[in-house]
Amino acid sequence: MERFHIGEWYGHPFLDLTDGEREAFARHKVGGSAMKKAEVDRLTTLEAKASDGTLTQREADRLEVLHAKLDDQRRNELPCPFRTDTAHPTCTKPGGVCSLQLLSDDTGSVSGVTGERGMVRALCPYRFHEADTVFRHIGQRLLSDPTPRQMGEVGFLESTGNLDSAPGADVGYIDMILVSPPTVPEAPLKWTAVEIQAVYFSGREMDIEFRHLRETGGELSMAQATRRPDYRSSGPKRLMPQLQIKVPTLRRWGKKMAIVVDVPFFRSMGEMRTVTHVSNADIVWFLVDFPQPAGGGPRRLTVVEELYTTLEAAIEGLTGGVAVSLEEFESRIHTKEL
Numbered sequence: 001m002e003r004f005h006i007g008e009w010y011g012h013p014f015l016d017l018t019d020g021e022r023e024a025f026a027r028h029k030v031g032g033s034a035m036k037k038a039e040v041d042r043l044t045t046l047e048a049k050a051s052d053g054t055l056t057q058r059e060a061d062r063l064e065v066l067h068a069k070l071d072d073q074r075r076n077e078l079p080c081p082f083r084t085d086t087a088h089p090t091c092t093k094p095g096g097v098c099s100l101q102l103l104s105d106d107t108g109s110v111s112g113v114t115g116e117r118g119m120v121r122a123l124c125p126y127r128f129h130e131a132d133t134v135f136r137h138i139g140q141r142l143l144s145d146p147t148p149r150q151m152g153e154v155g156f157l158e159s160t161g162n163l164d165s166a167p168g169a170d171v172g173y174i175d176m177i178l179v180s181p182p183t184v185p186e187a188p189l190k191w192t193a194v195e196i197q198a199v200y201f202s203g204r205e206m207d208i209e210f211r212h213l214r215e216t217g218g219e220l221s222m223a224q225a226t227r228r229p230d231y232r233s234s235g236p237k238r239l240m241p242q243l244q245i246k247v248p249t250l251r252r253w254g255k256k257m258a259i260v261v262d263v264p265f266f267r268s269m270g271e272m273r274t275v276t277h278v279s280n281a282d283i284v285w286f287l288v289d290f291p292q293p294a295g296g297g298p299r300r301l302t303v304v305e306e307l308y309t310t311l312e313a314a315i316e317g318l319t320g321g322v323a324v325s326l327e328e329f330e331s332r333i334h335t336k337e338l
Contacts, residue, residue: 243318273317
């Protein structure tokens, strides 16, 4: 039997966990003690001032409060090893499942399926942030800068005014912008837009697995329910509208859209015509994988392929099919009860 199960859990390969670790993760509840990003940023600033001796008494009192919050976070939350947007990252995803993996028990024990079908499928967008590897790669390839600055949620669309928003209000964002700071005054701003797309899953809720692991003391077994990566919801229904909205304007501005997905996500789409040079592309696809070292240990994000497409070719691929003929469609109507 083959079924999709947890691939990585709170950053750890599921198959490498002990029974006790699996049970503890199954009992963990995310949230409640996590510090807000603004609080972590303030903590970092005050710690720097404490180090150089410029801290006021009021700031010292605030630093004490923030240290207490940090201690509470460390006691009650689990860290996210992939986030790089904060100095003290915690997992904020309910259940803490980072990715799915196809498992098999055909040999009498539970193990991962080998080959491309055994690749883990990222569920959490933060899984792609590991060590800023893909962002540094994009920066080098598209900006000639291996250490670009990351800026999240930059307003892209403004309301013209309607029932729920005033004219000029931000109603659409580009999720991430990578910027190469100007080296000389008045130099043109070098930047590129980035869209990250993890996959959703369909099927029974993951709580079924958590309950089973709590009841069995974390014993390794096949998934108790069937679920699978839902590429139709993630690609045509989620990613494609984002590209249709954003890429035409970026194209007029002479900018590229970088899209980060894992290899199985890209392979799930229909055939996509590519172009041979980035200058002829609207979209640059960066495909990543999360291989595990031969000796075991945490999986490591690796950029494995870079592909160039137009927006039109991307839409064709994301649609993932071709229309049947009129005759075929009408014959299908006749097979239904009218």
